[in-house]
Every structure is written in structure tokens, then in C-alpha cells.
Amino acid sequence: MANMLGLLDLCEELEAVAAKDQHFWAFYDSGLAMDQIMTAKLAHWEMEEEMGIMAAEFPAWHKRVRCSNGIADALPGVPGHQFKCRNMDLYSFIPMADLGCPNAMGSGSWGWTDEESGREFVAAGCYYGTSFLEILPTGQLVKLGFLTSYAALGSGSRWKELRGYKNYMVIGSELNDHGVQIFDMKKLLTVDPASPVTFDGTNSTSSDLTSHIQPSVFGRSHNVHVHNSLPYFVTVGMGPRLQGEPTCWSGIIFWDITDIENPKRVGCAGEDGYVHDIQCLIYKGPDTKYVGTDVCYGYNEDTLTIYNVTDKAAATIISRTSYTGASYTHQGEVLDKEWQQYIILDDETDEVNSRGPAADKYPVTYVWDISSLEAPKQTGIYKGTTTTIDHNQYVIGDYVYQSNYGSGLRVYDISSIPENSKGDDVCEVAYIDILPEDDGLPGGGNVTYSGTWSHYPYFKSGFIFVHTIERGAFVAKPSGAYPKCKKSCNADNCLRGMRSADKLEESKAFCGEFTKTVNVNVTALASTVPYAANACSGNVISRVSSACACLPTA
Structure with missing residues (x-):
């Protein structure tokens, strides 16, 4: 309960700050809100370490585990390996120790597909560095290598976020002096799985790294994001605004990677202070004023902030909009990159702080109409079916794949939003819950930072990589076609x-x-x-x- 008491203390502090209206927004803009949330998370994870949860030994397994009657029973007769599910099967599991992080935790992850062979690979962040794996055609996970941390390990090592650019992996961390590592995933093509390779990530001149940059005076970033069609990536959340980068205030820093071996800083956007996560796209949509503009959708702690970043050296804010229930605006995506009319976003602490529609602890996803980039409107919400905290989400066609800490990977049919932007017709169509320990609690889960951190749902094979904080890495795949949401009125x-x-x-x-x-x-x-x-x-x-x-x- 120590971790929950810490979160309750944080909640009270946030409410106290909110009461002082003139200081409330500065509390977010300074980055202090993020610092306090990170402190609460650290306390929780350190408690898990002290309890031996991070050191728990889970056996690896590689077989198809079908979702049957709502359970995927990976190890029949062995408690703790029965996973609640719907329309989602499991195929493989590798524990954290086998990933290269014994007695430690996992974090962000991303995938890459070799265009010539079609082979599918994953980079999975953890405390000690980044683990490289391949998903075989059978769904089996095979470890191929490990990239060591650039800097001496510390509390910030628990955070890593990754994104792909062509055949390169861009790896950032909250660890001081870690910077951003850029690794060529093609190095994995010739690795013998019987002899995994340890790659040297500690030296910017190492032949194992394509390149390395320091994004700020602290050398840390909370997130990295790669533009979907232009040769640049951004770093965001570079430490507290009041102590960190003197020009960008923990906002957006742009890195030109036309020459991937020599990334160049080409500008920044710090007008709205701390940026937690972001999505940058060439705008296509109903707002004719901005068609063809390079825009970034910023998830900025208390607002959805939209930027015009066509000129990286002179980026401007198009709009900055908060919403009822805002506690910590975390991450989101547009529904359709080819017609950017709607956005969905999640708030990481509205369930923790019982804010707005999340007062009942069921996770809330907020629906926005961005037909006008200058005046976006939150039009609705939809909610999860298990009490938990929502995390990263990615849209593929009619569906969004969302990591929920304690309740695993959740899949929602969002095809109805263009017709009904209130979110009433959105429904959950599949899930795999990889944290059975909290299934018996009221609401079916615990509102805390245990369980799933990240996932990667873009492989053509249909396999989905799911990366957890405590256990290790899973491979899942839909059991079949997802059912459609029922719009009929069922009399309950x-x-x-x-x-x-x-x-x-x-x-x-x-x-x-x-x-x-x-x-x-x-x-x-x-x-x-x-x-x-x-x-x-x-x-x-x-x-x-x-x-x-x-x-x-x-």
C-alpha cells in the first residue's frame, strides 16, 4: 500500500495546487508535474524491487496458447500463468532475465520489418539497455542481441522510448547523459540466435552505433518521435523546464537525419513548455488553411497543443486546448493520417486522481474533433471495461491498440467515431491481460503502475509484441476477425x-x-x-x- 499512499499524497498535492488558480498552469508548464509523477512511479517500482517482484522467476514458453472461455492458460496447473483474454491468443514469452535485464524492469519498445526478407524484429527497452529480438513465422520470440546503456546506470534507466526510421532504431532515455542512440537494425540480419551479440552502446564513436546525440544539457529526454514521411525526429521532455534546456524549456527539439550518421539540430519549440509525447504529420484534412503544413500534435500534460512546425527554426503554436478531467495529458493519435479530422488521447493520471469521467477508476479515452486546428473540440469519451490506467495507443484502420498498465493490451473498434464523435458506439473487441495478479480486485484491476508498458502492433504477420514492466515480453495475435460493435439496445x-x-x-x-x-x-x-x-x-x-x-x- 505504500505506493498507493504516495500516489494519494500526490493527488492531494495536485488538488492543492489546482486550488491556487494563478499557479496551476505554471505547475504543469514548468515540468514539475511530471517530476512528481515520476517520483511516485519510482517509489512504486522500488517497492516492487524490495518485495522481490522484479526478481520473480517466470519460465519462458513458445507455443500457441488459445484464448478459450476467456482464459489463455499458458501453463496449465501453474498458478499465475492464466491470462484473461478475448479474441486474442498468445504465442511466446521471454522473461526479463532472458531479455538481458535480470532483477530489473522493462519499458518502451518498437518494431522493424526487413523489406527484402520480411523478417520481423523488435527493440525492447529495459533498465540495462535495449534487447533485440526476432519474431519467427511461428510466433516464437528469439533473442539476437543487446545494446548497452550509453551512460552509467541510474534511476532514469527505467525509462526508455524507441521509434523506427527506415532500418534504424532511435532510442532515448530519462537517464542523465544517455542522449539518443541510433542503431542500425540490419546488424541483426546475420546474427546467429545461438550466439546473441552484445553491442557497445557506451561510446559515440563505437562502430556498433550509427550515431549518437545529446538532446539537452542533461542528456535526457522523455520521448522520441520520428516523422512519418520527412527525414527528422524530435526529442521531447528534456528534464525540468526550470533547470534544463535554456531555450526549449523541455518542449520539442528537431533533429534532421537526412544524414543519419550526423543528426543536426535544426530548431525547437518551447512556447508551451514541457511536451510529454507528440505526433508529427504533413496535414491532410478539412482545415484548408493548413493543408500541406507540417504539424505536430503535442500531448502536453494539461492540453492538446497543435504546432505549425514547417519552419523548424520558427515553429508556432496553432492552438492550445485543455479539457474537463485533465490530470496528465499523456499520448494520442489521429484516427486517419490521410484525413486528420479526429484525435483520440489518453490521460495517464485521471484514473489515479479520480478526475472528471475517470472518477470511477475506469480508463477514459478522450475524443476530439480537430476539423479546425485553431479551435479543436473535445466531443466525447469512451471507457475501458476494467479499472486500470491507460497508456500508449496506436491506430490501425478501424481499430486502436492501447496498452493499459494492469489490464494489458486492449483493442477498440473506433470506426464509428466519424459518424458519432461522442464515442457512444466505440466498443472493446479484443484484449489480453498479462497481469493476472490483480484480476480479483473490485473492477477487475488495480489503478497503479504495474503491468504493460508498451506494445508494437504494426507487423504484417498480425503478431503483436507486448512489453511489460515486471514479467518480460509476450507475442500475441488476434484469434480471428474482430467482431463489430453492436449498436442495438440490449436490455440490461x-x-x-x-x-x-x-x-x-x-x-x-x-x-x-x-x-x-x-x-x-x-x-x-x-x-x-x-x-x-x-x-x-x-x-x-x-x-x-x-x-x-x-x-x-x-
Whole structure:
């Protein structure tokens, strides 16, 4: 419970700061909010280390484990290896020790496919460095190598984020002096799996590194992002604004990689302070003023901030917009890169802090209409089915693949959003929960920083790499075609209670107002329509929303 007490203390501190309105936004802009969240995470992970959780021994296995009756039983008869699931099978598992990080934790990951052979590879960050693996056509994970950390290990080693550019992997870390390593994944093509290679990542002149840069005076970054069509990447979150980079204030730093062996800093954007994560694209969409512009969508702790970065040396802010329930704006993606009209984003601490629609601890994804880049609007939400914290998410066609800490990889059908941007018709179509330890808790999970950190869903084979904090790495794959969301009205206790003869008129009047806004308060809902709150217990906001969609409004 020590970690939860620390998070509760953080929550109280955040609320106290919020009460001092004139200082609230500065608290975010300075990067102090991020520092305090990192402190809470460190306390939790150090507690897990002290309890021996990071040192737990899990056997590797390589076989297809079918999702049957809601369970993927990897090791029948062995407790702790039965994973809740829906429409998702498991194929392989390698524990953290075998990845090259014994008694330590995992973090970000990314994938690469060799165009000539079609072979699929993964780079998986962990405390000691970066592990390189191949996913064989059978789904089996095979370790090929390990890239050592650039700097001496420390608390910041727990954070690594990676992105791919052509056949190169861009690797950043919160570790002081680590900088950004750029590694050529083609080096893995000739490695014999029987003799994995240790690559020297400690020296910028090492032949094992293609190149190396220091993004700030501290040599650390929280995230890296590679543009999807232009030869540059960005580093964001370079340490606290008040102590770190004197010109970019932990915002965006642009690195030209036309010559990948010699990345060049070509500009920065620090006007909105600390940037946690980002997506940069050539704009295509309904806002004709910006068609062809290079834009970045920044997930900036308390806002969605949109930048015009066509001129890297003079980037400007197009808009900066917060939302009800904002606690820590974390990450998101546009639904369609070819027509950028909608964005979905997650907030990493709204569940922890019981903010807005996440007051019931079920994870919330926020839906935005960005038809006007200068005036984006949050239009709706959709919610997860298990109490947990949502993390990184990536859109592929009609689906979004989202890492949730304690409840694993979740897949949602988001194809309805262009027709209904309130999010009412979004539904969960698949998942694999790789942290069975918290399944028995109320709500089906724990709202804390254990479980899944990252995943990579882009392989043509359909295999999905899932990287965890404590256990190790999994390979999953959909059991088959995902089901479509049902838009019909299923009469559960919630709907029956709200449309009962003595409550129907009251429910219709309530729903008429309820459906006009996305600003939902769980406590207010319970006091306004207590009969609905009682009948729609559990994930109350989602259940009431579904019921209201099935009732004619007054």
C-alpha cells in the first residue's frame, strides 16, 4: 500500500495546487508535474524491487496458447500463468532475465520489418539497455542481441522510448547523459540466435552505433518521435523546464537525419513548455488553411497543443486546448493520417486522481474533433471495461491498440467515431491481460503502475509484441476477425431501470441534458438520478451513456 499512499499524497498535492488558480498552469508548464509523477512511479517500482517482484522467476514458453472461455492458460496447473483474454491468443514469452535485464524492469519498445526478407524484429527497452529480438513465422520470440546503456546506470534507466526510421532504431532515455542512440537494425540480419551479440552502446564513436546525440544539457529526454514521411525526429521532455534546456524549456527539439550518421539540430519549440509525447504529420484534412503544413500534435500534460512546425527554426503554436478531467495529458493519435479530422488521447493520471469521467477508476479515452486546428473540440469519451490506467495507443484502420498498465493490451473498434464523435458506439473487441495478479480486485484491476508498458502492433504477420514492466515480453495475435460493435439496445438492468414505467419520463428528461455534454461527473450523476446510479453500478458513466442512447429524449 505504500505506493498507493504516495500516489494519494500526490493527488492531494495536485488538488492543492489546482486550488491556487494563478499557479496551476505554471505547475504543469514548468515540468514539475511530471517530476512528481515520476517520483511516485519510482517509489512504486522500488517497492516492487524490495518485495522481490522484479526478481520473480517466470519460465519462458513458445507455443500457441488459445484464448478459450476467456482464459489463455499458458501453463496449465501453474498458478499465475492464466491470462484473461478475448479474441486474442498468445504465442511466446521471454522473461526479463532472458531479455538481458535480470532483477530489473522493462519499458518502451518498437518494431522493424526487413523489406527484402520480411523478417520481423523488435527493440525492447529495459533498465540495462535495449534487447533485440526476432519474431519467427511461428510466433516464437528469439533473442539476437543487446545494446548497452550509453551512460552509467541510474534511476532514469527505467525509462526508455524507441521509434523506427527506415532500418534504424532511435532510442532515448530519462537517464542523465544517455542522449539518443541510433542503431542500425540490419546488424541483426546475420546474427546467429545461438550466439546473441552484445553491442557497445557506451561510446559515440563505437562502430556498433550509427550515431549518437545529446538532446539537452542533461542528456535526457522523455520521448522520441520520428516523422512519418520527412527525414527528422524530435526529442521531447528534456528534464525540468526550470533547470534544463535554456531555450526549449523541455518542449520539442528537431533533429534532421537526412544524414543519419550526423543528426543536426535544426530548431525547437518551447512556447508551451514541457511536451510529454507528440505526433508529427504533413496535414491532410478539412482545415484548408493548413493543408500541406507540417504539424505536430503535442500531448502536453494539461492540453492538446497543435504546432505549425514547417519552419523548424520558427515553429508556432496553432492552438492550445485543455479539457474537463485533465490530470496528465499523456499520448494520442489521429484516427486517419490521410484525413486528420479526429484525435483520440489518453490521460495517464485521471484514473489515479479520480478526475472528471475517470472518477470511477475506469480508463477514459478522450475524443476530439480537430476539423479546425485553431479551435479543436473535445466531443466525447469512451471507457475501458476494467479499472486500470491507460497508456500508449496506436491506430490501425478501424481499430486502436492501447496498452493499459494492469489490464494489458486492449483493442477498440473506433470506426464509428466519424459518424458519432461522442464515442457512444466505440466498443472493446479484443484484449489480453498479462497481469493476472490483480484480476480479483473490485473492477477487475488495480489503478497503479504495474503491468504493460508498451506494445508494437504494426507487423504484417498480425503478431503483436507486448512489453511489460515486471514479467518480460509476450507475442500475441488476434484469434480471428474482430467482431463489430453492436449498436442495438440490449436490455440490461441499467436500461430496464431507466425505462421503467414510473421512471421513463424522468429518464428521458435527464438523458436530454446528459447527452448534450461530455463533461460528466460521477458524483453529480449519483445525486441527480440515484435510481440510475443504483441500477447502473460499476462502470456507471458508460452504462448510463449506453442506456441514454437507447431512450427517446424529451
